[in-house]
Amino acid sequence: MVLAPTAQGALLVSGVLAPAMAQERVAVVLDAIQVSADGVTGKRGLSTGSEALPAAVTVIGQDEIARTNVKDFTDLLRRVPGVNAFTYGQGDIGSPIRMRGFSGNAHGGDVAIYVDGVPQNFPSASQGGSGMSDLSWLTPDMIERIEVIKGPFSALYGDQARSGAINITTRTGGASSLSATLGRYGYGKLNGVLVKEGTHGTLFAAGEVLTSEGFRDNSDMTRGNLFAKYTVPLSDGLLSLRGHYYKVSFDSPGYLTLADLRAGIVDPRDANPYAVPLFGDAERYGAVLNYAPRGEAGWNATAYVEHYEKNRTNGGTAPSTNLQSDDRNLFGGRLLHTSRFGDLALLSAGAEMRYDRGDAWNQRYTNGQASGLYTNAYRLELLTYAAFVQGQLKIAEPLKLVAGLRHDRFDYDIDNLKRPAASTTYEASVTTPRIGLVYTPVDALELYANYGEGFRSAGAPEISPQGPGVIPLGSAGGVASGDLRPPKAESYDVGFNARLGPAWRVGASLYTTKNSSEIRETFSGSGVFVPIGDTEREGYEVDVDFVPDPAWRLYGSYGYVRARIKNPPVAGRDLIAGLPDRVAGLGVEYTTPFADGMVRANANYQYLSAPPFYLAGNTPEYAPAWLRYDLRLSYQRGPSTWTLYAILQPKRFASEMTGTSVDPRPRVDGGATYTYTF
Template identity: 45%
Template sequence: MTGLSALEPVSAVEVQAAGVTELEAIEVTGEGGSTNRIEPLVRNKVSTAPESLPAAVSTITDEDIRTLNVGRDISNIYRRVPGVVANNIDQGDTGNGFRMRGFATNGTHGADVAVYVDGVPQNIPSSQGGAGHGPVFMEWLTPQMIKRVDVIKGPVSALFGDQNRAGAVNIETLDGGDVASSIGLDIASYDGRRANLVLAGEHEGFESLFVADVYKTNGYRKAAETNRDNYFWKLSKVFDDAKYSARFSHYESDFKNDGYLNLPALRAGSISRRDTDNLYGFGNANRNTIVVNRAPAYDEAGLYYTGYYENFRRVRAISNGTFTHNYGKDDRDIYGGRVAYNFVYPEIASLMVGADVRRDKGDAFRQQYRNFEPTPNFYYDFDMDLITYGVFAQGQYKPFDSLKVLAGIRYDRFDYDIDNLKFRNADTGYHSSVTTPKLGLVWTPIEQLEIFTNAAEGFRSPAAEYISSGSSSALPPSQTGGQINSSVRPSKVT
């Protein structure tokens, strides 16, 4: 017969006699309330982080990016940011458009938004092989390279220069210790193939990240091919209190694009997806970049510097007639650097002062092609040496715990040497400057509430075709016909 009985307490003496070790009691304490605690907001803190600015700032992390189907168009990363319109300009690797709500770009894709990667400006001035003045070409980036993207709406930061009128996009690449090695393979319809390899590791303090990405597709249309190779290698290490990094990237692309179909005709069945009503467009690109960086390793105070060199070559041919193309080409060497020092008085004030310089030297032209062959006629033809110098200061001060004052100022100077190879009498130099102040306040009456306001100016440099102008019709080179507009000023927005 089975019975039930209460268990008797066991004394410590009996436990020891049984050869069992008694553990001391563990005391667990906790606080009431929700586990979803609201973290203190950071805009009122003294920091160089973009989130500390008195403006709308959106941050995309590498974890966010891993949840996205980016595909062939890197612009898909930015489409989740409210108020931002990002897109691939056209079929093929033709560049990326960035627009921010409330700012018109007048059709010059990518202009008016300053884009930086690891401190290196990405906007290309006076591009003829792209889409106007200041376009951005981000196809060399893949999701496996990106650690963080900060989208700053408005020209409120003095750390960004040319094209920072509607705002800025600041991108930081990954280090070898931030990611695991991987391999991926995608196979899709219309001969779509993509393979990527990530090799990441750390040895004796050195972090290494290598990314290879090969993408090919034959496209949905008759002539809609894209062949793209990306290679990226970054090495970084902390020495004493500073983190140093060096990276190299190589991007190469070749593409065709068949234009756009007439949707009513396609629905009516009078044409097929393989049809085209004009010449297909085409292009290619080759881009090699070397970047070195230094930044404080453990806090925000200290010395920052960036140095870079880039060989940039891009061709884009757009059909503009039954037999003709507008064939644009950039062949440029771009190099420069930035140095800054951040003085920090914790929780009270900070002041970052610095300077940057960029030199862009090479050819940029648009030529008329007929039946895929060059003609002697040019729309534009420039040999340029564009040097931009900038100095900046940006400070923050908290007179009270609930109030932060921000102020910044930039001074930028342009020294250009422009040879107009289409109109030789319009050869000219250009020398001008622009000053853009920034001012903002952040008031935090309680921990979960921030009220902020700002007034700021941003600028956009003038394009070469504004300074040395002439007829944009397709004409052969001449000694006359051009015009010099040396009084044109950088355009500002407040």
Template identity: 40%
Template sequence: MNKNENTGAARPLAWTLLSLSSGVFSQAAFAEGQHTVLPEVSVVATQDTSLQGKRKLVTTDSTGLPTAVSVVTADELGTINIGRDISNMFRRVPGVVANNIDQGDTGNGFRMRGFATQGTHGADTAVYVDGVPQNMPSSQAGAGHGPAFLEWLTPDMIGQIDVIKGPVSALYGDQNRAGAVPISTQSGDVPSSIGIGFDRYNGKRATLVLSGSHAFRPGPEPIKSLFVADIYRTHSYRYDGSTDRDNFFWKLSTRIGDGVYSLRLNHYRSESTAAGYLLLSDLQSGKVDPRSTQYGLPGFGSGKRSMFALNRAPAHGEDGWYATLYGEAFERERGIATSSVQHTVGSDDRNIFGGRLANNFTFGDRAALMVGAEVRRDRGDAQRQIWVRGVPTANYINAQQLDLLTYGLFVQGQFRPVEAVKLTAGLRRDWFDYDIVNRKLPAASTDYFSGVTTPKLGAVWSVLPRLDLFANVAQGFRSPAAEQISSSGATGPLGAPGGTVYDVSPSKVKSYDVGFTATPANNLTVTAAAYYTLNEDEIVGQPDGSFKSVGDTTRKGYELEARWRPIRPVSVYASYGQIIQAEANNPLPNTGARLSVPRHQLKLGAEYRQRLQGAQLTVNADAYLTTGIPYYMGAPQTQLRFMPAYTRFDLRAVLDWKQYQLSLFAVLQPHRFSTEAAYGSAAGLLVAPQPKWQAGMAARYFF
């Protein structure tokens, strides 16, 4: 058996300031016509201390930013319990709470730095895949404004995930208030495989990966091809919960001249039922069965997405042109039970097209400048309708035909005046040109035009060879939702009289960061960051139903992370995040001030990797704890309460032998009735009960 030890070092910390997510873990790689290649990957982040050499000056990705950035690699994804929820790929990232709300494919909650409470499904964080924005503006499928729907992704499709803390990068636009998450997909450099998996509650998964390179001689460079098919069927712990999901992915890439071009095609389809939420007090008293359904009436949902993305990047180095062109047909529906006979059914039916073009200029090893532009057009229908006993009625909460055009210019530069210091600066100017046809209240139909400018400044100072300090101040923004511009009024029929147009501006935040990265030993890395974010023009709903840019919110906190490899087979990590303040400074009458985000978050984990007579065993253990999440109840909702602490333990073992891989996993959630999916209401806390344990297995054959 050919053995290949890949000890690829992590990115240099002197200039990248990467808060690496859980180290670098491996997944068995196989070469065509050869035996298993079982890589041993170093999990120690090493620092570039060679001041005499040329340091990498990066502007095209997250590694050149003066802030905490976490990286999740494709290898590491093979060691995480992803299961039915792709949000689990963020489980080890410091300071991040990410989860599906366990009501079918209804978006991927993503919270960090005091932003994005449970109901916003990833809003306030700009999510991109291969340069394509994923946040859906003015969604009505039960998920608010700017949700990120990532269920079309599977681990086999993902090459790398960067989690950028704070709005420090000018390359990312709308929703970039808490930060940005650029995701890159795999190309054809992965092994082909076929796999099956089973987990508790009738979970079944089949996966096919076909990878190869096709040469045409004589002539151009070979074309790399990667095809992924993932079929997933599962029920949930609740009696009326289920998800049927199909994902298909095909990516072709090749070099033409001085550029690398890729074409990605995707298709996603999902059908689900949802058991809804139950009152915590009813569960604790034994009044209701934790596996029962809210109101005895299951919710439902469906989704369909067909996408393409064409990308171009320089073939060598980072100097040159970058381009993205994309299009998507997006359909989504979600029915939420609001009584024993009634659903509120939200739906989106959109066609989305857009692109971006940028050129990166480098000036020796001292400076670099990227200049670019992007545009996105989103056209279609967004509505919420009342259904009774499974039949649509003539009453709507809202119904709009949208033509949303957004476009912007951005520039981001870096300059090193002396060897130990790097300065960064960025600037964005974005415009919103909306045409909103209000089908429910025609008098509220309107054209809307506005713009926003967001500057960014930062610095990195290598005080010592193994100690870097960073600081930045940056502004980020969030566009107004169509509902905040064009009023919907009380529930009623289409074409009703009345309606108001509100003059709201995009919401801007100003964020401050300071922190350090230190490597006191070759096998130990410590990163810390403190942040302060102020929003003086949050768009807030008023008691009379109007919207105004009058909100004032403050968020303060800090995060710590340490990674250590005491001996070669073992690596460990630990992170702690505390949100000191997250509240509305001028809350509306009869509402609470505190935002529903965790005050404390702790993540711990360890990996053991060992060769065993021609095979390799990898065992991962992760622990996760969130506490101090406030909510309000009562009428008015001013009674402050705290959600139960949520604890989760993940165990995973992977055995690689020749062309075979066997995986076993378990998830333990010991706190009864504690869950990440919970909402405050007048009657109390509504929760989605979870099982105390889940387990499963998977087998894969590589060829």
């Protein structure tokens, strides 16, 4: 599925260009088959873009972003078929992105996420486990394009790509704007975008200030983001330098148990009554240098430096709590060269390196004072480097072969401050191949099949275990696991995209993934991770778009996954706890001229089936199924746009965070936005 603006500013419906409606600033592309660099449409074309992969891919453009109710980055992924992304409601702590039966490792792991070529997953974070990603610094105004690749089928993305990858490109231009949003529960947001085109280059800058009191008690948050990017032509390409600064402070309500809510012991708006008031703060800043050719052939280069610091209290029983902290500096780069061989083949080869240095610890606080006791404490030097190659070959006009190979190596120095005997160096490597075919018998039908492997790096708590107990630094005991191998996932996938006449588009995929040595959080939000052995996932996804005329669009999707533990640690408990087996979406959009302006309305429905969890015995219990309705109405006239939005979550006690602990959300949320574009 592709949702992106056309250069002509018109509506492209299944390959038919219709006249633009009055004052239409952006357009919607509902065609699954796009023109690639060789002038050939869709997956059969030769292109480094994700649309050319033999895989299920969704591309989200600026128009889709503008039409979405966005309070958090994960809202941008809600309409992607088969994907469930959400926040925990505990402040800016990273967000799960569930895709193809993987849970997102609590805070965004299991999905490789890149922004302008910079990896966003953190190895060995103090919170959220290995691969945690935190995109709170990224606002919708900054984004040009989001590519969601389901399955480990692109060699361009490495660590954490067991369920797939997300590639994000930031903006370089467009219109300047100012906007203000007011919502329920003390929600307020100011956004600004400034675009200045000069004789030598273009400046793009975006800023955000956000405050919120939150639905639940002790949920206040204040956040600021600033982003600037300067782009200049250089040789046959574009050179850009960007910087960002992010700062947040927040209170955290903690989690409530489903049993207490059902018994009426607590109210959904209460903070956790058994814990001290929780809080957190974070600061992040960095710079990125990018070079890209004007076409696809040539050199792409990225270099970056970043500082990341985050503190968050979590868990414990009053008067004690734990302070989780990360203080890291990151450096890295990526180099990619693409060669084109006429209309026959395309070859991309590259390398990347990342160096992560800093501290990650979890310290016990009692009555607001540091106790000198630790759950874990690390000093880390983590070096990762990789080489990769991916090629495309047209075997015959309707048949294309795509193959890739990636080799990643890890050189770690882990200083275990809690149990020094477990300190160790760690050297490991992993090689992951991909191969797939695209067959296009007619222009309106694309068939694909592929095999791919993905992996995630081992985390410091797995390589250098902290052992049980909350104890002082330098305690005795501890044994390192220096021979631990990175867990791999093998995935098989078949699917199709089809246009059925001028108005219909249908896509579907069927997949099987076998994963080795999986480690899971005991329940969402616990921060406790345990090995559960080898797992297997089988599933399918279907999505449909129907555009009967330029004013209307209807869309829907359905995903099912059967996920099982092959040899569960507790016999009989073979279900993966907290994982809904069905996710569905349905939506309608309507656009029409009105009173010298343009009205846009859309309604979106989401459904998650009841997820299982275990309390006692081998019979699973089930959390409530979850429903969400997003409603949005906007009116644009000249440079002004007025928007009303509502978010309805009618199920009592239901939460996207599933298990014995939940984070209740308001049944009715909403607000209004005014935007002035210039």
